[in-house]
Amino acid sequence: MSTPSPGLASAPARFSDLGIPPTLTAALEERGILSAFPIQAVTLPDSLAGRDVCGKAPTGSGKTLAFGLAVLSRLAAKPRSERQGRRHATALILVPTRELAAQIEEVMVPLAKVIGARVTSIYGGVGYGKQVTALRSGVDVLVACPGRLSDLVGRGDARLSHVDMVVIDEADRMADMGFLPEVRRLVDRTSGTRQTLLFSATLDGPVDKLIRDYQHDPVRHDVVPTGSDQGDVAHHFWRVESHERVAVTTKVVSASGPAVVFCRTKRGADRLSDRLARSGLASAAIHGNRSQSQRERALAAFRSGRLDVLVATDIAARGIHVDAVPLVVHFDPAADSTDYVHRSGRTGRAGADGTVVSLVGSEHLAAIKQIQRRLGLSSGVSSPDLSSLAAGVAIRPVHEGAPRVKVKPEARGYGKRGRATSNERATRQSRSSRDRSRTTRGSGR
16 A cells, blocks of 8 residues: 555645546536645546545545546546446445435536436435436446445346446445445445545544455555645533533524534434424434435525534434534534544534534543543543633644644633523524524424
């Protein structure tokens, strides 16, 4: 494996200079995409040269176009008549969640149209009919979750023997969710001469074994986004016991939202969403038991500003792709540093600043100390302090293996018995009256 590449500090590269065909470059420019993000700039030349590529970069760093343009550029090099004569896909993109599959399809379809290529996404939670119809009509690129694709392969509706380019996205999340055995079975069905691109926020453990087993002499690129790619993110760890967490969450969201709030369980997410709604916040939950249409409606409502809070479980953490989310709240603290990185990565995206607040009970103190030590965050847990959120205390977004950074200590609390100040009450009353006309449980529930 090649030596890891550092993050780019030079001027942004233009896609035409990276080898992207003129038709695709023009389509990008029409959409206002003029230069490449670091992960795109370092991986595209190797991908276009036919190398196996292993890319390490966090969510929100531009990985979708990094592999999407590589796939479409390879298709563009083939005669259109040859592609139109094929029914089965020649490129496969495997992803862990249906939201991510839909998001990648949304990005790739407009670009694929300019070269006459067909892209479709395959995932569970919806009926088979439309997906089977799309496959029978012919497809060039399959964006798929492993479980549903395996079902369709087993039914004979999908064949992978023509696939000569495989992308494995969010490989570490695939491992966390137990998908890697299915991923292996699917990749084994593709061409033995395939090119394999793998992208992940972490590359150790089972992901490293996947790299060794399925990539041939891969070139590795480790990219930590520069300040121009991601905003500053402030990380706060507040001592809050269980009976106080809903009230504190309501205050934090009222002061600094809208927010994505993370719970560990599906039942807990539903319960918290209901309680936040009763507190006057427009809220919806998103987790594995929600139907695809419910999840899509909730995300659409959150993106459009009709929701104050999106309550999510870890399984949905990487499927939430919304730029300019100002606040992430760990209602239930992350289980480990990897989950903390992925949850917190919902904010500080696309150059916007963000805030991350972890509510830490006495039973969580030891685990939080390990996370802080692993990620190089200043240790310690303090009392809740809304004024520190407005003060703009910020550090760079955290990544696995990042150098140590300091977080400004927070000392002031809410005051006696956890009561909000008059300014905080006014903020909540104003926000509550503004949202009273909304249906607090309507969107995505």
